[in-house]
Each structure stands twice: as C-alpha cells, then as structure tokens.
Amino acid sequence: MRTSTRRSHRLMALAAVAALTTGLLAGCASDSDDGSSNSNDSGGNAKGKTTLTIGTFGVFGYKQAGLYDDYMKQHPDVTIKENVTTRTDVYWPKVLTRLQAGSGTDDIQAIEVGNITEAVQTQADKFVDLGKDVDKSQWLDWKNDQATTKDGKLIGLGTDIGPMAICYRKDLFKKAGLETDRTKLAAQWKGDWAKYVDLGKEYMKKAPSGTKFVDSASSVYNAALGGESQTYYDKDGNVVWDKSAGVKKSWNVAMSVATSNMSAKLKQFDKPWDQGFANASFATVACPAWMIGYIEQKSGDSGKGNWDVAAAPTAANWGGSFIGVPTAGKHQKEAIALAKWLTAPEQQAKVFAKQASFPSTPGAYTSLKPATETTSYFSDAPITQIFSDSAKTIPSQFHGAKDQPIGTAITDVGILQVEQKGKTPAQGWDAAGKEIKDVLGQ
Amino acid sequence: MTSSKQALADPASSAEAASGSQPGAARGARGRGTPGQGPDSWRSRFYRWDMKASPYVFIAPFFVIFGAFSLIPLLYTAWYSLHNVQLSALDHQTWAGLDNYRNLLSSDFFWNALKNTFTIGVLATVPQLMAALWLAHLLNYHLRGSTVWRVVMLTPYATSVAAATLVFTLLYSWDGGMVNWFLHFFGVDAINWRESDIGSQFAVSSIVIWRWTGYNALIYLAAMQAIPSDLYESAAIDGANRWQQFLHVTVPQLRPTILFTVVVSTIGATQLFGEPLLFGGVSGSKGGSEHQYQTLGLYMYDQGWIIGNLGKASAIAWSMFLILLIVAVINLLLTRRLRKSQ
Numbered sequence: 001m002r003t004s005t006r007r008s009h010r011l012m013a014l015a016a017v018a019a020l021t022t023g024l025l026a027g028c029a030s031d032s033d034d035g036s037s038n039s040n041d042s043g044g045n046a047k048g049k050t051t052l053t054i055g056t057f058g059v060f061g062y063k064q065a066g067l068y069d070d071y072m073k074q075h076p077d078v079t080i081k082e083n084v085t086t087r088t089d090v091y092w093p094k095v096l097t098r099l100q101a102g103s104g105t106d107d108i109q110a111i112e113v114g115n116i117t118e119a120v121q122t123q124a125d126k127f128v129d130l131g132k133d134v135d136k137s138q139w140l141d142w143k144n145d146q147a148t149t150k151d152g153k154l155i156g157l158g159t160d161i162g163p164m165a166i167c168y169r170k171d172l173f174k175k176a177g178l179e180t181d182r183t184k185l186a187a188q189w190k191g192d193w194a195k196y197v198d199l200g201k202e203y204m205k206k207a208p209s210g211t212k213f214v215d216s217a218s219s220v221y222n223a224a225l226g227g228e229s230q231t232y233y234d235k236d237g238n239v240v241w242d243k244s245a246g247v248k249k250s251w252n253v254a255m256s257v258a259t260s261n262m263s264a265k266l267k268q269f270d271k272p273w274d275q276g277f278a279n280a281s282f283a284t285v286a287c288p289a290w291m292i293g294y295i296e297q298k299s300g301d302s303g304k305g306n307w308d309v310a311a312a313p314t315a316a317n318w319g320g321s322f323i324g325v326p327t328a329g330k331h332q333k334e335a336i337a338l339a340k341w342l343t344a345p346e347q348q349a350k351v352f353a354k355q356a357s358f359p360s361t362p363g364a365y366t367s368l369k370p371a372t373e374t375t376s377y378f379s380d381a382p383i384t385q386i387f388s389d390s391a392k393t394i395p396s397q398f399h400g401a402k403d404q405p406i407g408t409a410i411t412d413v414g415i416l417q418v419e420q421k422g423k424t425p426a427q428g429w430d431a432a433g434k435e436i437k438d439v440l441g442q
Numbered sequence: 443m444t445s446s447k448q449a450l451a452d453p454a455s456s457a458e459a460a461s462g463s464q465p466g467a468a469r470g471a472r473g474r475g476t477p478g479q480g481p482d483s484w485r486s487r488f489y490r491w492d493m494k495a496s497p498y499v500f501i502a503p504f505f506v507i508f509g510a511f512s513l514i515p516l517l518y519t520a521w522y523s524l525h526n527v528q529l530s531a532l533d534h535q536t537w538a539g540l541d542n543y544r545n546l547l548s549s550d551f552f553w554n555a556l557k558n559t560f561t562i563g564v565l566a567t568v569p570q571l572m573a574a575l576w577l578a579h580l581l582n583y584h585l586r587g588s589t590v591w592r593v594v595m596l597t598p599y600a601t602s603v604a605a606a607t608l609v610f611t612l613l614y615s616w617d618g619g620m621v622n623w624f625l626h627f628f629g630v631d632a633i634n635w636r637e638s639d640i641g642s643q644f645a646v647s648s649i650v651i652w653r654w655t656g657y658n659a660l661i662y663l664a665a666m667q668a669i670p671s672d673l674y675e676s677a678a679i680d681g682a683n684r685w686q687q688f689l690h691v692t693v694p695q696l697r698p699t700i701l702f703t704v705v706v707s708t709i710g711a712t713q714l715f716g717e718p719l720l721f722g723g724v725s726g727s728k729g730g731s732e733h734q735y736q737t738l739g740l741y742m743y744d745q746g747w748i749i750g751n752l753g754k755a756s757a758i759a760w761s762m763f764l765i766l767l768i769v770a771v772i773n774l775l776l777t778r779r780l781r782k783s784q
Contacts, residue, residue: 089725093529093747100532122530265616270723271608272615281617401530405749408725416731420637431732438551439749 050334051079054323055106057091058084059293060159065354067347071338078334088112098328099126105326107335108342111156113320114404116146120155121401127155128325133336138345142396143360147322156322157343158360160351162288163390164223164316166196167295170379171306172283175208182381186311193224193253193313200262203283213262215273215282217419218411221254223286226394227316232407233400239440241406242433251410251429258419258428265419267412274298280306288318289358289387292370296377309381315393320360358387365391402439409435516763522756529750542757552758554733555741556765558643562718562737563711565647566654571703574655575696578662579688592663595656603653603716610649611721636722642735649717654710658703665699666692697780705773712766715739738762 054062060082062068068080083106085091092115098104100123111119119127131154136144139158147156166189170180178199179185189196197220200213207213214220225231228246233239241247257263264282266273276282277298285291287309295307323343325335341347348359349367356370368384375383400406414432417423423431523542525535546552581591598606613620614635622632635645669692677687693700714737719726721735727744729736736744738758746755 089727089748093750096529096750097532118530122528267724271612272617275618402749408728408748412725412728413731416637420634421731434550438549441545441751441754 049077049079050331051081052108052331052335052338053081053083053106054108054110054338055083055085055091055095056110057088057112058086059355060084060110060321061351061355061357062342065347065350067342067350071341078338080338088114096123099123099326102126102328105328107325107329107331108323108339109326110159111147111322111324113146113322113399114407116156116322117399117403118401119324120147120149124149124153124155126327127153128327128332128336129153129155130157130325130336130339134340138361138363140360140362140391140394142394143320145396146399147324156324157339159321159323159343160290160319160348160357161360161391161394162226162290162317162319163358163387163394164226164312164314164318165287165289165309165383165386165390166284166312167287167291167307167309167378168284169280169303169306170308172208172211172280173203176203176206176283178203180308182308182310189313190311191313193220193250194256196220196313197253197256197260197262200257200284201260204260204262207283210279210281212264212282213284214257215264215266215276215285216268217254217258217263218415219268219286220257221250221411221415222318222407223288223312223316224250224253224314225316226288226318227312227314229395229397231397231399232403233398235398237398237400239400239402239406239436241410241436247410251414251425254415255418255425255428258415259425263419267416278302286312286318289352289356289383290319292356292374292378292383296374304377305379307377308379309383309386311386312390315390315395317391317394317397356383358391362388362392405439406436409439519756519759522753523760525753527751527753527756529747529752532752535753538753542754543761545754546757546761551733551736551741552761555729555736555738558729558733558735559712559714559737559739562643562647562650562714562735563708565643566650566714567704567707567711569647570651570655571658571700571707573651574658574703575662575693575700577655577659578666579692581659581663582666592660595659597656598653599657601653604720606653607649607717607720610645610652611723614645614721637730637732637734639732639734642721642730646714646718646721646735649721650711650714654707658707661703662696662699665696669695701773701777701780705770708769708773709766712762712769713739715743719743738765 056062063082068082072078072080085094091110092112095105095109095111099109131148131152134154134157136154140161143158143161144154147158148154166185168185173180179188185199189199203213225246228244228250230240230244230246232241232244232247264276266276266282277295278300280299280302285295287295292309295303299307323339325332325339329335343361345359345361345364345367348357348361349364349369351357352359352364352368353371356374359365359368365384365388368388370383375381410432413435414428417431418425418428522535524538524540526538526541527535577595581588581595585591614622616622616632616634616636619635621635622630625633633641635641673691673695674687677691682690718729718735718737718740722729725748727736727740727748729740733741739762742755742758742762745751745758
C-alpha cells in the first residue's frame with residue numbers, strides 16, 4: 001500500500017515533468033520560427049556537387065512552385081538550399097551585417113523593395129553587377145531602375161511586383177445594397193481613392209451587423225501612396241515627406257477613413273487581422289497581387305466564391321522584391337545562373353500560378369494562368385487582366401534609404417493614433433513628424 | 443529576462459564549483475606527494491604549482507566566455523556610443539563625442555521609455571513578489587501532492603516568452619479577446635488593450651507577473667523551509683494567529699531572500715524586452731502608436747536594428763547599464779542599513 005502511493009507520487013511527478021518538458025520544447029519550437037538556419041555548410045561537397053544557398057523572407061514560393069526541384073533536375077551537379085526568415089525586419093539587419101562582414105551571406109540574397117534603395121546606395125560594392133549577364137529589357141523599366149546604382153550597376157533582379165486591385169466581398173456588398181459587379185464598381189471609384197471612401201460611407205449606412213467597409217486606414221494609405229509619383233524623397237535624394245503632394249493626398253484619404261466608422265481598425269499582418277478575414281469582419285481590402293494568396297489562405301472556406309476583385313482607383317504598386325548575388329559568395333557564377341533562371345518570365349509565371357505573386361517581367365503576362373482554385377475562389381474574376389493593366393501604368397517613384405521607417409512612422413504612429421486613440425488628424429501628423437525626425441536623426 | 447537571471451545564477455554555480463575543487467586538489471597533492479623527497483624536487487614543485495594554478499584553470503572557462511561575449515561587446519558598445527555608426531555603413535564610423543548621449547537627454551522618446559520601464563517595472567514587480575510570498579506561504583503548509591503543486595508553479599517560468607506572449611496577446615485582443623469578454627459581464631466596455639496607455643502597460647506587466655511569480659515563490663519557499671519551526675511554536679504559544687506569524691516571523695526571516703529577489707526582478711524589469719516587443723505585433727518595437735509601452739530595451743532595438751542608428755542604440759545600452767549601476771548602489775546602501783538595524 002505504502003509503496004504504491006509512493007509510486008503514484010513518483011508517477012505524478014514524472015507526468016508533471018513530462019508535461020513541462022513538452023511545453024518547453026513547444027516553446028522552443030515556436031521561438032526558433034523567426035530565426036533562420038545558418039548557411040555555414042555552403043561550398044562544394046565531396047561528390048563535386050555545388051550547394052547553392054538562397055536567403056529569403058516570408059514566402060517566396062520558389063520551393064512551393066517546385067522551381068528548386070526543376071533546376072536541380074536540369075543541373076544534377078547543383079543542390080539548392082533555401083534559408084527562410086519569416087519577417088523582413090529580422091531578415092534585413094542580419095543581411096546587412098553579414099554583407100559588411102564579408103562572410104555568412106547566402107549565395108543569393110533576397111531584397112525587399114523597402115530595402116532596395118538602401119542596398120543600392122550603401123551596399124552596391126557588396127553585390128555582383130548583374131547588368132551584363134541578363135537582358136534587362138525583360139523587366140519593367142521602373143523595376144530595374146530601383147535596383148540600379150547611379151553608375152549603372154544592377155545589383156538585383158526583379159522577382160515579383162505588387163500591382164494594385166481592390167478585393168471585396170460580394171455577399172456583404174449585396175447585403176449593404178451596393179453594386180456587386182466588378183466593372184461597374186471599378187467605374188464608380190475610378191481615378192480617385194476619395195470616391196472609394198465615399199462608397200464606404202454608403203456601405204456603412206446599411207452595413208451588415210459586425211462588419212466594416214475596410215480593414216484599416218493604413219492599408220488605404222499604402223495603396224493610395226503606391227499610385228503617387230512623389231512619396232518620401234525627391235529625385236535628388238532629399239527627404240520631402242512633409243511637402244510631398246502624394247503623401248498629403250494619401251494621408252487625407254486615410255484620415256477620412258480613420259475619422260469615420262468604416263474601418264475595422266485592424267493592424268495588417270497581425271493575428272486579429274487574420275481573424276478578420278476568417279470572420280468576414282470587413283468588406284474590402286486594398287489588394288496588391290500578393291494579397292490574393294493571403295486572402296485565400298486566411299479567409300478559408302467562408303470566403304470561397306464570396307470574394308471578388310475589381311480594378312483599383314489608381315494604378316499603384318505595393319511591395320515586391322529582388323534577388324541579388326553577394327560578392328562574398330563562393331559560387332558566384334552558379335549563383336548568377338540560378339538567379340537569372342529564377343527570375344526569367346517562365347519561372348515567374350509558375351510562381352504566379354502557385355501563389356499569385358505577380359511577375360515583374362511583362363513577357364510573362366500573356367501566358368499567365370492563375371490556379372483554377374484561385375480563380376473560382378475569387379468569383380472567376382479576370383485577375384491576370386486586372387493586375388497586368390495596373391502593372392503597365394504604375395508611375396515611376398523615387399525611393400530613399402529610410403523609406404521603410406518613414407512609412408512605419410506615418411502608418412503605425414500617425415494614422416494609428418488617429419484611428420485607435422482618437423487623436424485629431426493634426427495631432428497624428430505632428431506625432432508622425434516627430435517620429436520621422438527621430439528616424440532621420442535630426 | 444531569462445538571460446539576466448541565468449547570468450546571475452551562473453557565476454554563483456561556477457564559483458561554488460571552483461571553491462569545491464580547491465580543497466580537493468590540495469588534498470590530492472598532499473596525499474600523493476612523497477615526504478622522502480626534498481622540497482625542491484620537480485615533483486613537489488609541480489604539485490605546488492598545481493595547487494596554485496588549478497583553481498584558476500577551473501574557473502577560466504567562465505571568464506573566457508564572459509570576456510568574449512560580455513566584456514568585449516560591452517567595451518565595444520561604449521566605443522560605438524561615442525561614434526556615429528549606421529547599420530548600413532559599419533566601416534564608416536565618425537567620431538561623435540558625447541553627441542549620442544546629448545541627443546538622448548534631449549529626446550522625449552528616451553525619457554518616455556525610461557518612464558515606461560519604471561512604471562511597467564513597478565506594475566510587474568510589486569504584485570509579482572507579493573503574490574509569490576503569499577503562494578510560498580501557502581505551499582509551506584502540509585499539502586497533498588506538494589511536489590505537483592511546486593512543479594506546476596514553475597511551469598510558466600519554463601514557457602518561452604514567445605509562446606506566453608502570443609497567448610496573452612490573444613487574450614487581450616480588442617475584438618473577441620477573452621479578457622474583454624469577461625469584463626463585459628461587469629458592464630465594462632471593450633478596452634483597446636494594446637493602444638490604451640495604462641491598459642497596455644498593465645497587459646505587458648501581467649505577462650511578466652504570470653511568468654515569474656512561480657519562480658520567485660519557489661525561492662521564497664526554499665528560504666521559508668529553513669526557518670526554525672520553534673520560532674512558529676513560540677509565536678503560537680504567545681497567541682499569534684497565522685497572519686501574525688506570517689507578518690512577524692516569516693517576513694523578517696526572509697528579509698535577505700526578499701532583497702535578492704527584488705534585485706533580480708529589478709534587473710529583469712530594466713531589461714524588459716521580449717514581452718512588449720511581441721505584444722506589439724507588427725512594428726512592436728515602437729511599443730504602441732504613442733510609445734505607451736516602449737521600454738528602454740525596445741527603444742534600443744528600434745534605434746539599432748529597425749532605424750539602423752547603431753551609435754545611438756549603443757548610447758542607450760550604456761545608459762541602461764549606468765541606470766543598473768545606480769540601482770545596484772541604492773540596493774547596496776539599503777542592504778547595509780538593513781544589516782545595521784538588525
């Protein structure tokens with residue numbers, strides 16, 4: 001009797017320890033999500049095979065579209081390893097330090113559009129000039145321009161771009177008594193984001209309970225700004241954010257959203273935002289091409305056939321990336337070949353078919369076919385047509401090294417204060433200005 | 443948080459190991475040395491050298507690692523803090539003198555972060571230690587399955603910051619979070635935990651409290667079990683009830699332990715980083731749109747890795763270090779005063 005109670009004590013303690021350990025391990029697993037594995041083992045192995053590493057962030061879709069496997073089949077002497085970091089704000093500082101240390105970089109390194117100007121201005125000597133290895137004319141001009149230094153060096157090849165559309169829920173529009181046809185809707189807000197906001201006011205008059213017109217004021221701001229030719233910098237590289245007509249205009253549109261009741265007040269890429277997709281708590285979202293795959297995934301079955309896509313008020317770009325070859329890499333020749341192949345129109349079309357990342361090479365536009373489930377998910381909307389129309393008329397923009405932190409200051413400080421803390425637009429503008437001063441070290 | 447506590451625990455354990463090995467080595471030398479040979483023989487010289495050197499060899503690994511990963515970075519950070527260093531141009535530093543520090547002193551963001559660090563620190567530490575003391579007191583009674591209770595107490599401590607914060611973020615979610623759902627039964631309107639000033643600080647503090655209360659309770663419990671039971675017996679004979687016993691026997695006896703936990707928690711609070719960063723979600727390093735829960739650690743991270751101004755970030759790091767030194771001095775004075783009064 002006595003021994004049995006002792007044994008049961010011990011069993012209980014053991015069980016507790018086991019539960020603890022599992023919790024700990026689970027914790028560790030979720031901790032390491034953000035880190036990426038290191039690429040120290042690059043370099044040829046014994047069999048004369050070359051291992052190429054490619055450092056990416058988020059979901060590039062190369063692996064998912066089977067491109068690595070294809071390439072390895074065509075080149076049996078090459079092994080490709082992808083090192084993924086989930087978040088750009090974790091990925092980029094790491095890349096910067098490794099580039100400057102001259103070691104630890106991957107053979108191919110992805111660069112987000114928000115960081116490309118910084119890379120062009122400060123890290124150009126750390127990247128191989130790809131200009132002479134590729135036919136530049138296959139990319140959109142403005143895409144090439146973004147990755148080209150003053151003396152004409154091309155440090156990155158364009159991967160995807162983010163041409164703009166509006167994704168909207170037909171079922172909610174119908175309940176609110178609004179037009180549901182995509183061409184008629186596009187005509188209603190054509191040319192001006194303010195008209196889109198006006199429609200939002202209409203929507204809110206008869207909004208189905210628990211729903212809002214748009215996810216956040218910041219998303220409207222980013223979408224509108226993507227269509228302006230002047231943003232935070234002028235062509236000489238001076239910061240002109242507070243004088244920029246484009247910023248002012250986009251800010252005003254965002255303010256009319258933030259001070260109304262039409263925003264679900266969610267922060268993009270936050271968990272609650274994901275839940276908002278699943279619960280259909282907002283009827284529209286500014287929809288760069290890469291958002292298509294995101295909506296499909298987060299909105300799930302509840303959104304199937306209810307989402308539709310219409311042309312955006314203005315042609316705009318939001319997001320997109322490049323891949324470059326660091327000079328620190330040991331297999332530059334092989335890396336250039338792989339980078340060229342990955343960004344060629346045929347391969348970009350394959351990534352589009354997988355996750356709707358829109359190609360930066362117009363040559364791919366005629367052959368673009370989204371996955372059939374994507375098309376039916378979005379009510380058979382001609383998404384290829386809508387996005388390529390937008391892509392062809394996107395204005396060329398001047399970018400600067402601190403684009404990213406300036407943008408964050410405006411959306412996550414200025415706009416958020418007005419939207420969620422009830423500050424006045426003037427207070428929000430001042431707060432953003434103070435933050436930007438801090439960012440620029442003034 | 444974890445690292446600070448581990449760092450504190452590490453020197454203690456390695457010091458113990460070192461002091462333990464010293465007499466052992468000495469005994470070995472004495473035992474093996476043959477008395478017949480003269481004092482200048484190579485063997486006895488070797489043993490003497492062995493006796494003197496081995497303790498240092500034994501403690502060397504800690505100091506080598508400490509030097510490589512703590513001391514050199516610490517000094518290098520000081521050097522950086524006197525320069526204008528951008529993340530994108532690490533090799534092009536320019537001498538800035540005390541500009542970075544001057545910049546900090548005149549920056550509202552810095553003072554705001556300092557204030558937040560202090561208020562979140564108080565909000566987190568005071569209830570945490572009081573709850574820990576109370577829990578330890580309860581656990582000190584004879585309970586069924588006491589081991590299980592004690593292990594359960596430690597579970598939050600063993601959970602990773604990321605996992606815990608993720609769950610808390612969901613609980614505190616504005617729209618459909620459990621906390622707001624619970625509050626609505628009491629007629630409280632939904633609180634925007636992340637953006638409200640005091641609400642966000644409370645939410646961040648609650649994560650810290652949840653994670654560290656059990657850990658401190660176990661430390662208190664260990665100290666409580668060392669209190670001689672005759673103290674309680676005589677108190678009981680004098681007619682003291684349990685609360686009075688707790689107040690007049692337990693707490694005074696625990697004074698050194700309480701002081702230790704206060705120091706450790708203060709250091710942890712000064713370095714608070716992971717919880718507010720992850721609580722903020724996207725662009726969490728801003729600590730809310732009005733920096734309402736941006737701690738010094740977050741401000742440093744935001745300056746260094748998001749904005750890319752490493753010189754200023756280094757100056758923040760050194761300011762934190764100086765603040766900790768001041769806290770340590772205050773603590774030292776308090777300890778002395780306490781000892782004298784005893």
